[in-house]
Amino acid sequence: MEEIRIGVFVCNCGSNIAGFLDCKELAEYSKTLPDVTFTRENLFSCSEAGVTDIKNAIIENKLNRVIVAACTPRTHEPTFRAACQDAGMNPFFFEFVNIREHCSWAHKNEPEPATQKAKDLIRMGVARARLLEPQESIVAKVEPSALIIGGGIAGLTATQSLAARGFEVTLVERTNQLGGLMKGLYQIFPGDISAEQLTSEKIETLSKYPNANVMTETNVVDVAGYVGNYVATIQPNKKQEIKKKFGIIIVATGTRSLIPDGLYKYDGKKIITQMHLESLLKTGKFKTKNVVMIQCAGSRNSERIYCSRICCMTAIKSGIFIKQQNPDAKVFILYRDLMCHGVENEEILRRAKELGVRFVKFSEDQPPQVEENSVKVFNDVLGREMEIDYDSVVLATPLIPNEGVESVSKMLKVPLDEYKFFLEAHIKLRPNDFATDGIYVCGTAHWPATITESIHQALGAAARASIHLTREEVEVEPIVSMLVDEDACRGCGLCASVCPYGSIEMVQTSKGIKANIVAVACKGCGTCGATCYKHAIKMNHFTNEQLTAQISVAFNE
Amino acid sequence: MLDVGRHPNVNILAYSEVESLKGDIGNFTATVRKKARYVDEDICNACGDCLVKCPVKKIPDDFDMGLKNRKAVYQYFSQGIPAVMTIDPDNCIYLKKGKCGVCKTKCVKGAIDYEQKDKILELDVGAVIVATGLDVFDPTPLTQYGYGKMKNVITGLEYERLINATGPTGGNLLRPSDGEMAHKVAYVQCVGSRDFNYCNYCSSVCCMYAIKDAMLGREHEPDSESYIFHTDFRNVGKWFQKYEIRGKEEYGINYIRGRVADITEDENQNPILWYEDTETREVKSLNVEMAVLSTAAMAAKGSSELAKKLGVNLSEHGFVAAGLPYPSDTNVPGIFACGFCIGPADIPESVAQASAAANRAAEVVFLGEKKKTA
Numbered sequence: 044m045e046e047i048r049i050g051v052f053v054c055n056c057g058s059n060i061a062g063f064l065d066c067k068e069l070a071e072y073s074k075t076l077p078d079v080t081f082t083r084e085n086l087f088s089c090s091e092a093g094v095t096d097i098k099n100a101i102i103e104n105k106l107n108r109v110i111v112a113a114c115t116p117r118t119h120e121p122t123f124r125a126a127c128q129d130a131g132m133n134p135f136f137f138e139f140v141n142i143r144e145h146c147s148w149a150h151k152n153e154p155e156p157a158t159q160k161a162k163d164l165i166r167m168g169v170a171r172a173r174l175l176e177p178q179e180s181i182v183a184k185v186e187p188s189a190l191i192i193g194g195g196i197a198g199l200t201a202t203q204s205l206a207a208r209g210f211e212v213t214l215v216e217r218t219n220q221l222g223g224l225m226k227g228l229y230q231i232f233p234g235d236i237s238a239e240q241l242t243s244e245k246i247e248t249l250s251k252y253p254n255a256n257v258m259t260e261t262n263v264v265d266v267a268g269y270v271g272n273y274v275a276t277i278q279p280n281k282k283q284e285i286k287k288k289f290g291i292i293i294v295a296t297g298t299r300s301l302i303p304d305g306l307y308k309y310d311g312k313k314i315i316t317q318m319h320l321e322s323l324l325k326t327g328k329f330k331t332k333n334v335v336m337i338q339c340a341g342s343r344n345s346e347r348i349y350c351s352r353i354c355c356m357t358a359i360k361s362g363i364f365i366k367q368q369n370p371d372a373k374v375f376i377l378y379r380d381l382m383c384h385g386v387e388n389e390e391i392l393r394r395a396k397e398l399g400v401r402f403v404k405f406s407e408d409q410p411p412q413v414e415e416n417s418v419k420v421f422n423d424v425l426g427r428e429m430e431i432d433y434d435s436v437v438l439a440t441p442l443i444p445n446e447g448v449e450s451v452s453k454m455l456k457v458p459l460d461e462y463k464f465f466l467e468a469h470i471k472l473r474p475n476d477f478a479t480d481g482i483y484v485c486g487t488a489h490w491p492a493t494i495t496e497s498i499h500q501a502l503g504a505a506a507r508a509s510i511h512l513t514r515e516e517v518e519v520e521p522i523v524s525m526l527v528d529e530d531a532c533r534g535c536g537l538c539a540s541v542c543p544y545g546s547i548e549m550v551q552t553s554k555g556i557k558a559n560i561v562a563v564a565c566k567g568c569g570t571c572g573a574t575c576y577k578h579a580i581k582m583n584h585f586t587n588e589q590l591t592a593q594i595s596v597a598f599n600e
Numbered sequence: 601m602l603d604v605g606r607h608p609n610v611n612i613l614a615y616s617e618v619e620s621l622k623g624d625i626g627n628f629t630a631t632v633r634k635k636a637r638y639v640d641e642d643i644c645n646a647c648g649d650c651l652v653k654c655p656v657k658k659i660p661d662d663f664d665m666g667l668k669n670r671k672a673v674y675q676y677f678s679q680g681i682p683a684v685m686t687i688d689p690d691n692c693i694y695l696k697k698g699k700c701g702v703c704k705t706k707c708v709k710g711a712i713d714y715e716q717k718d719k720i721l722e723l724d725v726g727a728v729i730v731a732t733g734l735d736v737f738d739p740t741p742l743t744q745y746g747y748g749k750m751k752n753v754i755t756g757l758e759y760e761r762l763i764n765a766t767g768p769t770g771g772n773l774l775r776p777s778d779g780e781m782a783h784k785v786a787y788v789q790c791v792g793s794r795d796f797n798y799c800n801y802c803s804s805v806c807c808m809y810a811i812k813d814a815m816l817g818r819e820h821e822p823d824s825e826s827y828i829f830h831t832d833f834r835n836v837g838k839w840f841q842k843y844e845i846r847g848k849e850e851y852g853i854n855y856i857r858g859r860v861a862d863i864t865e866d867e868n869q870n871p872i873l874w875y876e877d878t879e880t881r882e883v884k885s886l887n888v889e890m891a892v893l894s895t896a897a898m899a900a901k902g903s904s905e906l907a908k909k910l911g912v913n914l915s916e917h918g919f920v921a922a923g924l925p926y927p928s929d930t931n932v933p934g935i936f937a938c939g940f941c942i943g944p945a946d947i948p949e950s951v952a953q954a955s956a957a958a959n960r961a962a963e964v965v966f967l968g969e970k971k972k973t974a
Contacts, residue, residue: 056647057645057647057649057708057709058647058648058649059647059648086708086709087647087709089645090645090709117602118602118606121606204959204963207963207967208966208967209966209967231924233923233924234923234924236924236925241925244925343841348841348842348845349839349840349841349842350835350836350840350841352836352837380833380834381832382832382834382836383802383832383834384802384836384944385801385802385804385943385944385945386801386802386915386917386919386943386944387923387943388802389794389800389801389802390801393800406879423878423879424878424881426881464838470838470839470948471947471948471951472947472948472951473951474948474952475952475955485952490837494924495923495924495927496949496952498924498925498927498956499927499928499949499952499953499956500952500956502928502955502956502957502960503951503952503953503954503955503956503959504955505959506955506958506959506962507955509959509962513966
């Protein structure tokens, strides 16, 4: 076996480290550690001079492991790995020891114990470095084609965008018509645009792209594979199923409006939903004079605590249309909070007030009572009960997850939240990604959204997806889990069930059911390795041996 | 920020401004003024040795909302990208009088360069994305709230700095008047927002940040009291209602529906809030130790000048006009927009919009490349 020769570089980071820790002592101490054959203190290891120093030391001293004790791997691990590679070393023989953010900055007032802690950290780094193994990056080809599930405004927009970029796109819609929820809408805000026109323009544009393949009355029945290499089984109505390869998948399965059975005497005739009203306004069939709209019908309650985000604007918009079509009509909107966030929404609220739409606030514990010909409501602001005659009551019901989201979730191994909307990778910073690489979400499948927001998200999801499609291959750090002991694997499937990235599949082999880890989809989190009670899984670059060695020297000089 | 800073394809020109834009979609030439930092960006690594002995000490720190002072050589904030120092030419003694030069002697890397000049760069680009964000409304004209006169009436952003561990008080919620811990805090919503005299729209993000601020306050001082005075309580995003309920049930935040009419002060400089609780229809007052104004968010300063340079239309409120059917597009082909510059938006909305604008720009750039090679 090759002799292990470790070089330890202690960075001063100007005064960021050296201002608090005794770096000279750290370098001296490092020399005493096993297999350390070279040490150096740098003012800035990351500077041009520092990096050159590391490269020269590797060559001149035949180093085969390098440790830099410095700021943080978050910013500088790539720099030092590249330096090692340039000097002919495998970059995974590099070990970072964080003595700035884990030490000098954290213990600014205690320089002596902090220096001691830095020694412990370096000792641990050396223990691990001795056991490091060379690794090669994992590369997989990306099929330059996209599968879009759902043909509403979000799915259409994502399809158009990727098709315009020249990628092969397959749009799968389970009903016989594209357009989703927008099909039933009249005009949309802001801008008084016809919903039908906007949808049909989108659909028409798609027909211009030979690389956009639109399939209606079709279901995706199975998906296997991983980023760059998904294989979907697509079942068109009454036709032979198709198996096709896709690099990425966008989930745009949309949402539906709650049918409020049992709420406020809903009957679908005199007491209807906002969606129903839209379709009546669209055909000009709504002639009613006295309209009472009730907000939060089925939302912001104990059963469904969320706010559906769009219903206030929907009601206000309908109110405006009714008043425009018939200025003598009386429209009352009974609300809890008017959720007109932003600029345009506040503007339409003002417009509605100017046109004479009346707003009455009620509280959750005193909901309106729908009687035969009138609605009784306790007006919170006036402090008295009102009785309002009606010809029509219109209920603003929330958007709820579409039927079948569970099966999509299961098929793609992507999670749903507690309300069964799809759960993104990060609520703030990655709103349209899933934790699983190569699968994205947009539109109301993610959460109730306006049309503008759905378009933004669809373009956003397409942008995210196009990163993989453009690169044509996906490269992954080899810090992944590996099934090292196939015989030990009992095929229990625990590892697959805990994997947050859907990167483990259970496969039938000649030795029975075994775990198959798709390295390119793995993020190296280690959950599977920790779960496997047969110790059949090993974490590359973070092996049990490496970690145990670190822990044992941590408490034992 | 770090990811962008590290990306090999990204060239960050911070401390720079667009002077003009010529050409059209696929072929723009942008003239950019890269302002002199008097520090060589390639050498400086923000170690901070230069500022230790800088004798100019009392310049209000913009990032800390003027609650702390900085020196004439400074880093805008400690996690800033690019991580480099800047010398403020309006306050540096050497740049003004040719004497001092202490920072130069302290910098072992030799990064200080008093001779540095503004650079004018010409960039050939296929597409432009405007993401100039927002500025907050200065509540001084709303004299009924006493901001600027009463020390313990502060803005939401000032509160954010006070509660932040890297902020001027090390994360302790100390009252500006006497440095005492504030245990009873009121958050006043719609300050300048939804106001016919100022910003006649809803700023969208304040209801949620007030809840967040109140929660943070409670986490720092578990026995403190908090009150949020709101009109419509607009918590409409993903899981926001749940958050609102959690604020009330787990953190004991008091939500009061009513617009604060007036703030006065008692002899201990405690703000007294006068309001009508519109749910009980009573006029009341509440003594607190600190009042936090959730000020309106507005189009960023200078955005109208920028719009003129780019030829981009603005809405009446000064936001970049971008709407259906292409909500990422401006009136100028090849110029796209995202984030608060097109109107109030929270973080996930801004991120989605940013990806969308990047997508539209990519269509231009990639298709342009294709045409060139064809």
